[in-house]
Amino acid sequence: MADNGDNRTLDEVRVDIDSIDREIQQLISRRAKCAQRVADIKLAEVQAALEAGDTEAEVVYYRPEREAQVLQNIIDREEGPLQGETVAHIFREVMSACLALEKPLQVAYLGPEGTFTQAAAIKHFGHAAVCVPRGTIASVFAQVESGECNYGVVPVENSTEGMVSHTLDNFMDSSLKISGEVEMGIGHHLLVASHTGKGDIQRICAHQQALAQCRNWLDRNWPDIERVAVSSNGEAARMAVDMPGVAAIAGDMAAELYGLEKLAEHIEDYADNTTRFLIIGREEVPASGRDKTSIIVSSRNKPGALFTLLDPFRKAGVSLTRIDTRPSRTEKWAYVFFIEFEGHLQDENIAGIVGELEEQSILLKPLGSYPRAVL
Numbered sequence: 001m002a003d004n005g006d007n008r009t010l011d012e013v014r015v016d017i018d019s020i021d022r023e024i025q026q027l028i029s030r031r032a033k034c035a036q037r038v039a040d041i042k043l044a045e046v047q048a049a050l051e052a053g054d055t056e057a058e059v060v061y062y063r064p065e066r067e068a069q070v071l072q073n074i075i076d077r078e079e080g081p082l083q084g085e086t087v088a089h090i091f092r093e094v095m096s097a098c099l100a101l102e103k104p105l106q107v108a109y110l111g112p113e114g115t116f117t118q119a120a121a122i123k124h125f126g127h128a129a130v131c132v133p134r135g136t137i138a139s140v141f142a143q144v145e146s147g148e149c150n151y152g153v154v155p156v157e158n159s160t161e162g163m164v165s166h167t168l169d170n171f172m173d174s175s176l177k178i179s180g181e182v183e184m185g186i187g188h189h190l191l192v193a194s195h196t197g198k199g200d201i202q203r204i205c206a207h208q209q210a211l212a213q214c215r216n217w218l219d220r221n222w223p224d225i226e227r228v229a230v231s232s233n234g235e236a237a238r239m240a241v242d243m244p245g246v247a248a249i250a251g252d253m254a255a256e257l258y259g260l261e262k263l264a265e266h267i268e269d270y271a272d273n274t275t276r277f278l279i280i281g282r283e284e285v286p287a288s289g290r291d292k293t294s295i296i297v298s299s300r301n302k303p304g305a306l307f308t309l310l311d312p313f314r315k316a317g318v319s320l321t322r323i324d325t326r327p328s329r330t331e332k333w334a335y336v337f338f339i340e341f342e343g344h345l346q347d348e349n350i351a352g353i354v355g356e357l358e359e360q361s362i363l364l365k366p367l368g369s370y371p372r373a374v375l
């Protein structure tokens with residue numbers, strides 16, 4: 001063992017660990033009391049606004065821009081031996097517990113339990129949030145619109161398969177705003193119940209995106225077995241438990257939740273297979289300093305229309321992070337563009353670009369500015 005001048009025995013080190021843990025615990029309690037004080041201040045501010053005649057005033061306990069700053073500061077100041085991100089994950093949970101003291105959040109996600117969307121919800125909000133599974137992307141939107149849930153989590157794009165068109169379509173008719181994003185590395189496994197052997201498999205079930213993300217592996221290993229697209233990987237896992245001859249493609253959470261065995265691990269065709277999820281809510285989020293903005297824009301159907309829409313970004317030197325097209329549902333052969341770029345709608349240059357786009361387009365709908373994913 002390397003001699004680093006530390007001659008403590010095992011017992012001595014454990015005594016030190018116990019005393020450090022006591023200190024950490026006391027500090028966490030102090031932090032939690034600060035969060036309780038923050039809640040009182042927020043409530044008093046809203047009461048004052050209501051008394052002053054602002055009938056719409058509402059307490060906003062969850063502050064994504066502040067959380068992003070707290071987590072980023074932790075990553076930036078970490079000096080090791082732990083990784084900045086590892087420490088930030090611990091603080092993610094501390095903040096989640098502090099926020100739950102202020103007000104427990106209800107978060108709707110595209111279920112059932114065991115989906116990557118649930119994992120994304122926990123990654124973003126921590127374990128203290130109450131996560132509520134919903135059967136469709138539309139019903140996640142509806143839960144947040146109606147106020148039954150404070151926030152929602154929906155998938156929006158995958159690095160192998162592209163955009164999740166349902167999510168984009170729902171934004172067209174919704175007044176909800178994007179308040180954050182989460183990225184998740186997606187690892188798929190071939191899962192079976194313990195009573196199902198390799199030779200028993202007659203059907204492989206998964207969400208169509210998962211089937212597509214594992215297409216080459218399936219072609220090589222199971223070319224003659226029927227592939228069945230179902231509503232989610234969680235549902236496929238549930239079917240693998242109940243129905244003889246069914247194998248599912250799903251991730252670790254579903255394997256654990258449904259007690260399934262892994263016949264093959266990491267069968268996704270591309271090793272860095274990543275899905276991006278959006279957090280949807282009813283409030284606009286103030287600038288964090290490291291933000292993204294998403295808009296829907298539709299131009300007149302004429303030559304050079306897309307160039308005209310993109311030129312203001314080029315002139316202002318603003319980077320686009322994503323552009324996608326969906327058919328307009330109101331006009332044949334017309335399209336709407338989903339554009340994402342760096343910056344916040346409150347930034348002067350971004351407000352200028354959006355103003356210019358408004359003049360060029362027949363529809364412009366800001367979907368929100370939100371902190372870039374930290375974890």
Ligand SMILES: O=C(O)C(=O)C[C@]1(C(=O)O)C=C[C@@H](O)C=C1
Pocket residue numbers: 035038039061062063064066067070094095096098099102
């Ligand atoms: O700063 C606030 O507004 C808080 O409510 C405190 C706190 C935290 O624990 O740091 C908790 C919840 C918010 O989402 C952001 C931060």
